Amino acid sequence: MYIINKSSKIPIYQQLYLELKKDIITDYKPNQKLPSIRKLASLYNISKNSVQKAYMQLEIEGFIEAREKLGYFVNELNYKEFKPKTTQQTTPKQKEYKFDFFPAHLENKTFAHKIWKRLYNKVINEHTNFGHYPQGQGELALRVEIAKYLQKSRGANVSAENIIITHGFVDSLNLVAKLLKSHSNHFATELPGYHIAHKIFSEFGYKVSFVEVNHDGIDIQKLKETKAKIVYITPSHQYPLGINMPIQKRLELIDYISSIDGIILEDDYDSELRYDTQPIPSLQGLDTNQSVIYLGTFAKALSPAIRVGFMVLPDRVLKLYKNHYDSHFCHVSIDTQKTLTAFIKEGHFERQIRKVRNLNRKKHDHLLEELKQLSKCKIVAKNGGLAIIITATIPYDYQKLQELCEEEGIKIYLLKERSGSDFEAVRMGFGGLSLGEIPQAIEAFGKNWLRVFEQ
Numbered sequence: 001m002y003i004i005n006k007s008s009k010i011p012i013y014q015q016l017y018l019e020l021k022k023d024i025i026t027d028y029k030p031n032q033k034l035p036s037i038r039k040l041a042s043l044y045n046i047s048k049n050s051v052q053k054a055y056m057q058l059e060i061e062g063f064i065e066a067r068e069k070l071g072y073f074v075n076e077l078n079y080k081e082f083k084p085k086t087t088q089q090t091t092p093k094q095k096e097y098k099f100d101f102f103p104a105h106l107e108n109k110t111f112a113h114k115i116w117k118r119l120y121n122k123v124i125n126e127h128t129n130f131g132h133y134p135q136g137q138g139e140l141a142l143r144v145e146i147a148k149y150l151q152k153s154r155g156a157n158v159s160a161e162n163i164i165i166t167h168g169f170v171d172s173l174n175l176v177a178k179l180l181k182s183h184s185n186h187f188a189t190e191l192p193g194y195h196i197a198h199k200i201f202s203e204f205g206y207k208v209s210f211v212e213v214n215h216d217g218i219d220i221q222k223l224k225e226t227k228a229k230i231v232y233i234t235p236s237h238q239y240p241l242g243i244n245m246p247i248q249k250r251l252e253l254i255d256y257i258s259s260i261d262g263i264i265l266e267d268d269y270d271s272e273l274r275y276d277t278q279p280i281p282s283l284q285g286l287d288t289n290q291s292v293i294y295l296g297t298f299a300k301a302l303s304p305a306i307r308v309g310f311m312v313l314p315d316r317v318l319k320l321y322k323n324h325y326d327s328h329f330c331h332v333s334i335d336t337q338k339t340l341t342a343f344i345k346e347g348h349f350e351r352q353i354r355k356v357r358n359l360n361r362k363k364h365d366h367l368l369e370e371l372k373q374l375s376k377c378k379i380v381a382k383n384g385g386l387a388i389i390i391t392a393t394i395p396y397d398y399q400k401l402q403e404l405c406e407e408e409g410i411k412i413y414l415l416k417e418r419s420g421s422d423f424e425a426v427r428m429g430f431g432g433l434s435l436g437e438i439p440q441a442i443e444a445f446g447k448n449w450l451r452v453f454e455q
C-alpha cells in the first residue's frame, strides 16, 4: 500500500508518482504490468486524472511504457543497479582569516551601494525587458560610455562598435584565444606574468613561450627570438612587478609586432590605481596598425563582484568576431549592464575612481611605512594597484612564513603562486583591509616574518 496524504502540499499525482517509482526500482520486474488507472484511482480514492498524470510522468522518464489497449508495463531497465544517490547536504566550512592580504580585494564600504541601488531599481522598473537576451557585443549604450571613458582617461583610440562587453578577464581571454587561433598558434607572455593568461592559451592548444621582464618591461629581443606572433603584456603596471613600459619601448614593440603581422594583448587591468603619478596612457592609443587588443575590467576601480570586463578589438579582429561569434549573447546580465551605463553616464564612475584611488593611496602609504620598518625586508614593487611586493634581503623560507601565518589566521600570497615564475616574494595586498586594520595586520605578519629568521 502506498501512503497518499490528501492534506499534504505535495500534489496527489506527485506522491503517487514517487511511490510508484520506488516500487518499480525495487520490486517490479521488466515487462510486469502496472495496475489499471481505474483500479488505482478507486483503491486510493483519488481521481483518475491524478493516476494518469503519475503514469505519464513515469512514461516520459522511461520507467514504464503504455501498450495500446493493454495498459502500462515496466520497461527493460537496469533498474536493479539503479540506486538513486542521496547526497548528504553539508555546508563546507570556509576558513575565516583575521587578516587577508589578498592582492585584488577592495573594501566593501568603498562601493557606492546607495547610488547603485537607486540606479538598479530605476533600471529594473523602467528600462529592462526581462523577456529579451542581452545584445551579443553588450548593450550599445554601455559600449558608448566605455568608449568615451577610454578616450578621455586612457588616451585610447576607440569606437563603441569595437568594444565587446565580457564578464571579466577569463571571458575576454577565452574569446580572444578562440578568435586568434586561425591567425597564429604561438603565444608569448611575460615572466613573471599573469598565470591566467598563459593557462587559457595553453588550454586552447597554443604553444606558449615565456619572455623575461627586465627593468622596463618585456624583453623585446627575447620576444623576437621566440617568433611568437601573439604577445600578452601589462605595460602600464606590469603584473606582478609593477613596472611601467616607457614610450620608446611601447613604440618599438608596436613596430616589431606590426612588422610580423602579430597582435599585442594589452591588459590594462589597474591603471586607474596609481599613487605617485597620473595614470599612464594606454599602449593601444599609440597603435596605428591594428595590432593591439585592449583588455579592461571594472574589477579594480569599481567592484570585482559585479563581474564586468571589456575588450577593444581592432577592425581586423572585429571582423573575425563578427564572422564567428556575433550570435553569442553577452554573458553579463542586462540589468547589470544598464545600471553600469547609468553609473558612468551620471558621473559616478569618475567619482568612484577618485574615491577608490584616494583611499587605497592612504592604505598603500601606510603599509609601505610599516613594511619599511620590517627587518631584512626589501620593497620590490610599490606605488600602484592593490599590493606591495616584498622580498627578504637574505635567503628565506617563504613556505615556512606562509605556514606560520596560516596557523595564526593570516592569509598571505606568494608571488610565485600566480606568476608562472619561481621568483621568491610576497604580494602584500591592502585593498581588502581597512586603514585602521593595517597596523595590527602588519604587526601580526611581522612577528611571523621574524620567526622564520629564528628557525
Ligand SMILES: Cc1ncc(COP(=O)(O)O)c(C=O)c1O
Binding pocket: 104, 167, 168, 169, 170, 194, 234, 239, 267, 269, 296, 297, 298, 299, 304, 308, 309
Ligand atoms: C593581471 C590582471 N589582469 C586582469 C585582472 C582582472 O580580472 P577580472 O576582470 O577577471 O576581475 C586581474 C585581476 O586581479 C589581474 O590581476
